[in-house]
Amino acid sequence: MAQAMGGKEPTKKIKAALLGAAGGIGQPLALLLKQSPHLTDLALFDIAPVVKGVAVDISHISTPSIVTGYDKEDDGLVKALTDADIVVIPAGVPRKPGMSRDDLFNINASIVRDLAQSIASTCPKAFICVISNPVNSTVPIVAEVLKKAGVFDPKRLFGVTTLDILRAQTFSAEIIGQSNASSTFNVPVIGGHSGVTILPLLSQSKPPLKGVSQEQIEALTKRIQFGGDEVVQAKAGAGSATLSMAAAGFRFVERLIDAAFNGKSGVVEDSYILLKADASGSKELLKHTDNVELDYFSVPVELGPEGVKKILPIGELSEYEQTLMKKAVEELKGNIVKGVSFVEAKL
Numbered sequence: 487m488a489q490a491m492g493g494k495e496p497t498k499k500i501k502a503a504l505l506g507a508a509g510g511i512g513q514p515l516a517l518l519l520k521q522s523p524h525l526t527d528l529a530l531f532d533i534a535p536v537v538k539g540v541a542v543d544i545s546h547i548s549t550p551s552i553v554t555g556y557d558k559e560d561d562g563l564v565k566a567l568t569d570a571d572i573v574v575i576p577a578g579v580p581r582k583p584g585m586s587r588d589d590l591f592n593i594n595a596s597i598v599r600d601l602a603q604s605i606a607s608t609c610p611k612a613f614i615c616v617i618s619n620p621v622n623s624t625v626p627i628v629a630e631v632l633k634k635a636g637v638f639d640p641k642r643l644f645g646v647t648t649l650d651i652l653r654a655q656t657f658s659a660e661i662i663g664q665s666n667a668s669s670t671f672n673v674p675v676i677g678g679h680s681g682v683t684i685l686p687l688l689s690q691s692k693p694p695l696k697g698v699s700q701e702q703i704e705a706l707t708k709r710i711q712f713g714g715d716e717v718v719q720a721k722a723g724a725g726s727a728t729l730s731m732a733a734a735g736f737r738f739v740e741r742l743i744d745a746a747f748n749g750k751s752g753v754v755e756d757s758y759i760l761l762k763a764d765a766s767g768s769k770e771l772l773k774h775t776d777n778v779e780l781d782y783f784s785v786p787v788e789l790g791p792e793g794v795k796k797i798l799p800i801g802e803l804s805e806y807e808q809t810l811m812k813k814a815v816e817e818l819k820g821n822i823v824k825g826v827s828f829v830e831a832k833l
């Protein structure tokens with residue numbers, strides 16, 4: 487079993503493949519993954535040939551993992567995916583000002599579908615972490631491709647919504663004047679990963695948001711839901727969140743490694759998953775959705791050796807959060823159908 491290692495070599499082989507590794511998220515995420523003391527192999531793949539240079543650059547860092555870089559030449563994708571235990575996907579185009587995540591669907595849906603087909607045939611047992619937007623639809627796309635290939639395991643597929651959690655921590659700490667303590671804030675964010683489907687449960691914030699008015703709660707909720715727009719506008723056409731997303735992606739992968747490979751128990755992270763991954767756990771959600779059954783939702787997930795170990799209850803919602811839930815459910819339904827139908831129509 488691999489262990490935290492202050493200078494020691496990892497004792498178990500763990501390979502991560504990063505698809506879209508030369509991009510705005512891909513490069514800093516590759517850098518962070520190279521910091522992991524637990525990974526033994528890090529394969530970087532991108533259609534942009536510069537990815538090979540990125541791999542050489544990162545390979546000079548003196549941490550355990552062996553880094554390899556591949557573009558499309560010579561079956562690069564298959565080589566990157568061979569023996570991968572974890573596949574992280576930030577491949578695709580990002581938003582420009584005025585675009586919603588759903589506007590990215592036409593381009594990113596095919597990219598994600600094609601990558602999923604290669605995963606299905608090369609490393610079907612890998613844990614898959616989907617970053618490419620619109621996550622609400624790209625996760626169902628990956629699932630449908632794997633189902634068609636007969637290799638789908640819902641416990642191993644995750645939509646990475648961790649950036650919404652980082653934003654919720656940061657903005658909540660800020661509003662009560664405790665920015666320095668933001669990393670200690672625990673604010674669940676459930677639902678999906680796009681606008682009104684993002685549902686921060688501020689009523690469950692730990693520490694509680696004492697002295698914060700309902701008006702402030704509503705403004706804070708909107709800021710978390712549309713935090714990505716702040717970055718898109720500030721970058722003025724040069725892309726969307728990349729560095730904070732890389733940090734979020736790394737946090738998710740680190741926790742997955744801890745739970746799945748390092749035997750750590752009690753690792754909980756909110757993630758957008760197929761609810762059937764733990765049919766008994768997902769039942770509690772129905773009482774909050776007016777019994778509307780959704781296939782996918784971001785829920786608190788206890789991670790374990792097989793990936794999803796257990797879906798944890800989302801707990802009580804405030805009246806305001808219940809109204810947000812209705813809007814989130816309505817929009818998510820369409821996003822999910824869009825992803826599923828895309829694969830039905832195109833495969």
Ligand code: NAI
Nearest residue numbers: 506508509510511532533534577578579580617618619649
């Ligand atoms: P980027 O354009 O900087 O990088 C994307 C990379 O993907 C490029 O290097 C490109 O060559 C590569 N790529 C394109 N097609 C590919 C394919 N078929 N196989 C492998 N690589 C391919 O974009 P950025 O900023 O890195 O964003 C990537 C994705 O992540 C976007 O869809 C964006 O919307 C999404 N995103 C998701 C977030 C989340 O919270 N889940 C947050 C921020 C962005």
